[in-house]
Amino acid sequence: MTREPDAIVPEPGTFAWSVLHDRHPAVIAKVREAFPFGPQQNEALDELASETSVATITAPEPSGCDRDCWPEWVREFAGRQLDQTPFLFAESYFYRRLLDATGFYRPGPWWSVDPFAPMKHAELTDARLAEDLGWFETLTGASSTEIGAVLLSASLWGNRADLGFQMSTRAASAGRADDAPEAAPAVLVDDSDLMWSLLRRADSPQVVMVADNTGRELIPDLLLIDHLLETVGVQAVALHVKPAPYYVSDATGADVIACLTWLAERPEQLGRAGVRLRRACATGRLTIHTHAFYCAPLTYHDLPADLAASFADATVTIMKGDLNYRRLVGDRHWPPTTGFEQLTSYFPGPVTALRTLKSDVAVGISPQLLEVLDKSDTTWRTVGTHAVVQTRP
Numbered sequence: 001m002t003r004e005p006d007a008i009v010p011e012p013g014t015f016a017w018s019v020l021h022d023r024h025p026a027v028i029a030k031v032r033e034a035f036p037f038g039p040q041q042n043e044a045l046d047e048l049a050s051e052t053s054v055a056t057i058t059a060p061e062p063s064g065c066d067r068d069c070w071p072e073w074v075r076e077f078a079g080r081q082l083d084q085t086p087f088l089f090a091e092s093y094f095y096r097r098l099l100d101a102t103g104f105y106r107p108g109p110w111w112s113v114d115p116f117a118p119m120k121h122a123e124l125t126d127a128r129l130a131e132d133l134g135w136f137e138t139l140t141g142a143s144s145t146e147i148g149a150v151l152l153s154a155s156l157w158g159n160r161a162d163l164g165f166q167m168s169t170r171a172a173s174a175g176r177a178d179d180a181p182e183a184a185p186a187v188l189v190d191d192s193d194l195m196w197s198l199l200r201r202a203d204s205p206q207v208v209m210v211a212d213n214t215g216r217e218l219i220p221d222l223l224l225i226d227h228l229l230e231t232v233g234v235q236a237v238a239l240h241v242k243p244a245p246y247y248v249s250d251a252t253g254a255d256v257i258a259c260l261t262w263l264a265e266r267p268e269q270l271g272r273a274g275v276r277l278r279r280a281c282a283t284g285r286l287t288i289h290t291h292a293f294y295c296a297p298l299t300y301h302d303l304p305a306d307l308a309a310s311f312a313d314a315t316v317t318i319m320k321g322d323l324n325y326r327r328l329v330g331d332r333h334w335p336p337t338t339g340f341e342q343l344t345s346y347f348p349g350p351v352t353a354l355r356t357l358k359s360d361v362a363v364g365i366s367p368q369l370l371e372v373l374d375k376s377d378t379t380w381r382t383v384g385t386h387a388v389v390q391t392r393p
Contacts, residue, residue: 005333007086008360015360015382016087020052024094027248031102034118041110044101048094052082060096063105065243065292070096073297087359088331091323092297095246104244114245120255123161123215124262130270132216136223137269144231145196151227152192152354152389154220159321159356160384161216161249184372184386188357189340189364191391195352198316198393199232205315210240210294212321213247214255221320222259226273229280236285238310243290247323256288299327301346312348316391325355329363340364340390352391356384364390 010016028045037045051057059074061067074093077085082093103110114120123129135154139147199205207228211218221239228234241251251259260281263274280286291307303311311317319328328351329343340363344351362381365373373380380386 004330005335007088008331008333009086010083010090016090017083019087020083020090020094024052025049028098030119031098031115035102035110035113035115037102037110041102045098048097048101051097052094054081056081057085057093060093061100061105064099066096066295069292069296086331088299088326089297091247092295096295099244114252114254116245116248120214120249120258123249124258129216129219130266133219133270136273140269144227148196148227148232149192151220151224152195155217155224155320156187156354156387156389157356158217158220159212159354159358159387161213183376184369184380186385187387187389188369188373189388189390191352192389194391194393195316195318195389196232198350198391199228199234202315204235205233206313207234207237208240208311208314208317209237210317210319210324211251211256212324213249214251214259215249217249217320218251218255218259219263222256222263222277223273225286226277226280229285230276234315236287237280238287238289238314240289240291240294242294243292244295246295250323253288253290299330301330303348308348311351314349317347317349317351319351319353319355322355322358325353326359326361328353329361331359331361334361334363336362336365336370337367338363341392344392347392350391350393352389354387354389356387357381358384364388 008014008016010020028049032042032045035041047055056079057074057077060070073089077089082090085093098115099105102113102115104112104115135150139150142150199207207225209221209225211221225237225239228237239256241253241256243252245252260274260277263270264278265271266274277286281288289310291304293304293307296302319325328347329340334343340353343363357380360381373386377385
């Protein structure tokens, strides 16, 4: 039996290391700047910052829907610093401890206050958001197939709108070689036709979409959902979001409400889509779900039974974004030519991953394309210039 490659860890000089040592301090600084925290919160944020490379890991506060799970998850890494643990664990632990530091789970004035709310609000109130969605008004008169392709592309590339990623990403050309050969396509793998065929062949198609970021990503996701319900014949869509604020801009139930409200308040086609989506919520065709597992430092190989059952019942589960992708295939040093279907064969139902590459994991890439990528841009895995649409029926 072939041994699985090692899990990705934050070794010096790697992308994962830069996230812990550059991005996470920037996140802490941004949260401090946004709120008038007192000594208790500021001291807790200082302690969290030190855990990356000085202080040792401790269990999060015994609060929240995951309070009984973290002592077990932390036990394996007791006595280590955060940058001595697998990257997937380190990121999840950091954001859970950030909620502890700000008092999110603690009775008091900061209880349930989203520490990333000001950043999310700024994105929704940016006048450029509506301008950037102007393309939606041009779709009138296009065929259903054409509209579907445009909306799927918008949902895919909307994944670049990760606010945490924007804090630390380098210029897209940072690793491009001077003598680079022909450029690789922006979409490295496109199995979108297979996804559409799965939906067309089903008698009463049901879709689960596991969201990633709010704002500039979630709004195109909602427009795609509107198209699935109104034009493609999907009977119902279950939109899954985080149970608590994680990873800066990850969508929660409150964020879905804010984005639906933003859409419904727009003029013309955007506003009509917003009204239709709110009506779909009222009739039960669009439902919002969450689960404590979405904030766990685990991959989808460890799915709880109830969540696995919801994926098994779906005609297609659409997994949005980089984190969901890492959890789907496993956050390991897979050779990029490893088959996507092979790594997702365990998943309980058909799945499509819509993912902009913003971390080291990459699979399902042909050997020929991999050669072009490695010669043309050494940072192709991490800077958000490439994407994949990968489907396992």
